[in-house]
Amino acid sequence: MMEELHLQGTTIQDITECLIKVPLSPNIISAIKSAYDSGCDLRIVSDANTFFIETILKHHGVLHCFSEINTNSAIVDEDGRLRISPFHDFNSSSHGCNLCPPNLCKGTIFTRIQASSLEKRFIYVGDGKNDYCPSLKLTAKDYVMPRKHFPLWNAICIDPALIKASIHEWEDGEELGRNLINLISSLMIMKADEVLIAEEYLFC
Numbered sequence: 001m002m003e004e005l006h007l008q009g010t011t012i013q014d015i016t017e018c019l020i021k022v023p024l025s026p027n028i029i030s031a032i033k034s035a036y037d038s039g040c041d042l043r044i045v046s047d048a049n050t051f052f053i054e055t056i057l058k059h060h061g062v063l064h065c066f067s068e069i070n071t072n073s074a075i076v077d078e079d080g081r082l083r084i085s086p087f088h089d090f091n092s093s094s095h096g097c098n099l100c101p102p103n104l105c106k107g108t109i110f111t112r113i114q115a116s117s118l119e120k121r122f123i124y125v126g127d128g129k130n131d132y133c134p135s136l137k138l139t140a141k142d143y144v145m146p147r148k149h150f151p152l153w154n155a156i157c158i159d160p161a162l163i164k165a166s167i168h169e170w171e172d173g174e175e176l177g178r179n180l181i182n183l184i185s186s187l188m189i190m191k192a193d194e195v196l197i198a199e200e201y202l203f204c
Contacts, residue, residue, distance in 0.1 A: 002081060002082045002083065002084060003081065006079070006080070006081040006082075011080060012076050012080050012081075012082060015051075015082060016055055019052055019055045019056055019059070020055065020056065020059040022056055024056065024060050024173075025172070025173025025174060025176070025177060026173075026177075027173050027174045027176065027177025027178060028173045028176060028177045029060055029061075029062060029177075030177055030181070031176070031177040031178075031180040031181050032062045032065050033062065033065065034181050034184070035065075035180065035181075035184055036062075036065035038184055038185075038188060040184060041067050041117075041120070042065050042066045042067065043066060043067055043068040043069070043070070043113060044066055044068070044069045044070060044071065045070045045071070045106045045109050045110060045134065046069075046070070046071040047071065047072065047101065047103070047104050047106075047128070047130060048071055048072070049071055049072040049073065049074040049084045050069060050071055050072070050073055050074045051074035051075075051076070051082055051084075052074070053069055053071055054069070068113075070087070070109045071087065071104070072084050072085060072086055072087050072103060072104060073085045073087070086102070086103030086104065087103060087104040087109075088102065088103055088104055088105065088108075090102035090103060095108050097133060099129075099130065099132060099133040100130040100133050101130060104130070105130075105133060106130050106131060106133055106134045107133035107134045107136070107137055109134070110124075110133075110134035110137055111137060114137065121141050121142055121143070121187060122138060122139075122142040122143070122165075123142070123143045123144075123145065123180070123183060123184070124138060124142070124143070124144045124145065124165070125145045125176065125180065126144070126145070126146060126147070126152045127146065127147035127150035127151065127152050127153070128150070128151055128152060129151035129152065129155065131146070131151075131152040132151070132152055132155040132156070135152065135156065135163060135165070136162060136163065138163070138164060138165035139164055139165065140164045140165065142164070142165040142166070143165055143166045143167075143168055143183060144156070144163060144165045144166070144167055144168070145167075145168045145169070145170055145176065145179065145180065145183075146167065146169060146170075147169075147170055147171070147176075148169050148170065148171045149171075153169065168183060
């Protein structure tokens, strides 16, 4: 797709200008900043790409709030074309997950994050079909925040008992921002030294 856009004369500046117009709710921006200021470790697991995500977050002044961005890599080549590569090299091997697309398994990434943060609580925010895989890996002390009537929410609703984490639904950016801030505040009151790595998935 990026190659076709390039052939049609679309420049990297055109793509950048389009990306910075992507709406990001002020409530979400506020929630990100509040979580960061509270000492939360914010990370992204996304099937977008580094160029898209970093451009949007930088524009909204919150790129520094995230300690890690796990997504498909992207570079601008010498011809000015955006080249996107898969997170997992599915041509040489498979990640073995039938819930996620071949280029990126969010569950595999999340398992690695879990292993490095055993004493932390996790809040996983998502809406996509491939957010179901990591949601299944959350424990009883964790939280999952699925967007109502989107693929993750639909998958959870089929059999909620498969999800060990506490489920907190949301419908729009305002509700997400408000609920996330309230949840983090309550966790901080419970026990300050256990909170938390928040797994942010903000791009549909």
